[in-house]
Amino acid sequence: NEKNIQIIEIPKIAEPRGNLSVIEKDVIPFEMKRVYYLYDVPSGAERGGHAHKNLQQFLIALSGSFDVVIKDGQKEIKITLNKPNQGLLIKSGIWRELENFSSGSVCLVVASDVYKEEDYIREYDEFLVFKST
Ligand code: T46
Numbered sequence: 001n002e003k004n005i006q007i008i009e010i011p012k013i014a015e016p017r018g019n020l021s022v023i024e025k026d027v028i029p030f031e032m033k034r035v036y037y038l039y040d041v042p043s044g045a046e047r048g049g050h051a052h053k054n055l056q057q058f059l060i061a062l063s064g065s066f067d068v069v070i071k072d073g074q075k076e077i078k079i080t081l082n083k084p085n086q087g088l089l090i091k092s093g094i095w096r097e098l099e100n101f102s103s104g105s106v107c108l109v110v111a112s113d114v115y116k117e118e119d120y121i122r123e124y125d126e127f128l129v130f131k132s133t
Helices: 124-132
Strands: 005-009 012-015 018-021 034-038 047-052 057-063 066-071 076-081 086-090 095-099 106-111
Touching (some): 047 124, 066 086, 076 086
Antiparallel strands (some): 005 086, 012 018, 034 106, 047 095, 057 086, 057 106, 066 076
């Protein structure tokens, strides 16, 4: 479903001094409560491999690139993130896997809530049941 996953352009202020991009509340459709980032990911390593019951996230490749694989039990799509002025909105109830991190890449995640382990669905079978209810 396109509405549940969406590439969003982040406004960029380009100057001879370099670029500045800013995420304000009108860029993403939720209020941000947490920011975290993945870095020094060894080549071949995978992150994610879970879904969230309620959390919404906005993922940005601040540096380098990585792939986000979205699965729903039927089809699978792969989105490459490699631009600091573009992010991937992932709404709740979406299974994602992050892979193919380039050396030195940084994945910034803007999230709609604080960390809650009970919000995770870490088993794919459980995710399929959750989705069908
Ligand atoms: C997601 C992908 C893109 C915390 O204590 N606080 C936090 O805010 C987070 C995000 C994690 N943790 C702890 C929980 C685990 O013991 O850090 C450890 C690694 O977390 P996790 O295995 O969930 O890491 P990833 O990279 O597989 O997943 C993370 C996010 O958890 C997740 O929401 O979508 O990045």
